[in-house]
Amino acid sequence: MPMNDSAPSGEPALRPLSARSVVLSLLLGTHPPELPVRELMRLVEGFGVGGSTARAALSRMAAAGDLRRTDTGYRLSERLLERQRRQDEAVRPHTRAWDGDWEMVVITATGRGPAERADLRARLTALRLAELREGVWLRPANLRRPLPGDLDRVAERCTARPGRPARELAASLWPLDAWSATASALLAHVAAARRPADRLTAFAAVVRHLLADPVLPGELLPAHWPGAALRDAYRDYQREQAGRIGAHETPA
Numbered sequence: 717m718p719m720n721d722s723a724p725s726g727e728p729a730l731r732p733l734s735a736r737s738v739v740l741s742l743l744l745g746t747h748p749p750e751l752p753v754r755e756l757m758r759l760v761e762g763f764g765v766g767g768s769t770a771r772a773a774l775s776r777m778a779a780a781g782d783l784r785r786t787d788t789g790y791r792l793s794e795r796l797l798e799r800q801r802r803q804d805e806a807v808r809p810h811t812r813a814w815d816g817d818w819e820m821v822v823i824t825a826t827g828r829g830p831a832e833r834a835d836l837r838a839r840l841t842a843l844r845l846a847e848l849r850e851g852v853w854l855r856p857a858n859l860r861r862p863l864p865g866d867l868d869r870v871a872e873r874c875t876a877r878p879g880r881p882a883r884e885l886a887a888s889l890w891p892l893d894a895w896s897a898t899a900s901a902l903l904a905h906v907a908a909a910r911r912p913a914d915r916l917t918a919f920a921a922v923v924r925h926l927l928a929d930p931v932l933p934g935e936l937l938p939a940h941w942p943g944a945a946l947r948d949a950y951r952d953y954q955r956e957q958a959g960r961i962g963a964h965e966t967p968a
Contacts, residue, residue, distance in 0.1 A: 728902045728921050733913070735765045735773035740782070741920050743792050744800050745954055746961070750791035755961065762960075764913045802842060806926040807950055810860035814933035818876045821863070823851035825870035836870065844930050846889035854889075856882070858933045886936040898925060899942040906949055919953045922946060 733741065738760050743749045751759070753774075760770040774790060777783045783790045792800060821840060828836070837847075843863065845853040854876065863873060878885055886892070902922050909915045929943050937943075 728898055728905060728918075728925070730905075730917050730921050733763070733917050733920060735760065735769050736777060736782075737920065738763050738765055738916065739770070739773055739777060739790075740796075741916055742957075743783075743790070744796075744803055744923075745957055748791075749797070749800055750786060750789060751961070752789040754789075756789060759960070762912055763916055802927065803923055805861075806923065806929065807947055807954075809929075809931045811858050811931060811933075812860050814856055814858040814935075816877060816882070817857040818854050818878060818882075819845065819857045819863070820874050820876040821845060821853040821867065822872045822874070823853075823870060824872055828870075839864075842927075846930065848889065854878075855930065856886070856933050856936065859931060883936050886930075886932055890930045890932070892930075892932075892938055892941075895925070895928065895930075896938060896940075896942055899946045903942060903945060903949060906953070915953070919950060922950050922953075926950065 731737075739756070742756065742759055743751065756774070757767060757770055760773075761767060765773075774783065778785055778790065781793050782796060784793050785791075823836070840847075840853050843861075844859065845855045847853050857875060867873065902918065902925060906915065906918045906922065909918045926943075926946060931943075934941075
C-alpha cells in the first residue's frame with residue numbers, strides 16, 4: 717500500500733506549485749483560514765506568482781467553490797475545512813498510551829460499485845487504518861479519535877488482539893522503511909531550501925507525507941523514526957509564515 721508519491725530511492729517527489737496550490741497552501745496553514753485580499757495578494761506574489769495570475773486564480777477558485785468571498789478577503793469553503801482539519805491532525809496527532817489493543821473494521825456490505833468501494837478505501841486510509849486482507853482493516857488503538865458512525869452501515873467495528881507479534885504485523889501493513897527514508901530526504905531538502913517558493917513546495921510535500929504517517933505507537937516503529945522531526949520542522953515553518961502575515965497586518 718503506497719503511502720506517498722515518492723521516488724523509489726526515497727527521494728521526495730516535489731510537485732511544482734500552481735497559483736491555485738500556493739493560495740490553498742497559504743489558507744490551509746492559516747487559522748482561521750481567511751486572509752484580506754491585499755494580504756493574500758502580497759503573500760502569493762512573494763512566491764513568484766504574478767498579480768494578474770493570482771487574481772485570475774482567486775476568481776476561478778471562488779467560482780469553483782474552493783474559496784468563499786468575505787467582506788474583506790477570501791476564506792476556505794466549508795468543504796475544504798475538513799481537509800484543513802486532516803492536515804492539522806497530521807501535524808499534531810492526538811494519541812494515547814497504547815495497551816496492545818487494535819481497532820478492526822470488517823467490511824460487510826455487498827453489491828457496492830467501484831466508485832463506492834474506492835471512496836470507502838480512501839476514507840479508511842485517511843483514518844490511518846491499513847488493509848490486512850480484502851475487507852479487513854486494522855491499526856493499533858492509540859489514536860484519540862472516534863470512527864465515523866456512518867461506517868456502521870457498511871462494516872462491523874471491534875477491538876482485537878492479533879496473535880501475530882505486533883511489531884511484525886505493523887511492518888507488514890505499512891512500508892515503514894520507505895516512509896522513513898522519504899521523511900529523512902524531506903528533512904534534508906527543507907534544510908537546504910532557501911527561496912520562498914522552494915520552501916513552500918518542499919513543505920507542501922512534507923504535509924502530504926505526514927498525512928501518510930500511520931502514527932504508530934513508538935514500540936512498533938523502526939529505530940530513528942523521523943516522524944517527530946518532520947512535524948517539528950513543519951511547525952517551525954508555520955511559525956515562520958505566521959510571522960510574515962502578522963508583520964504586515966494593518967490596524968482596522
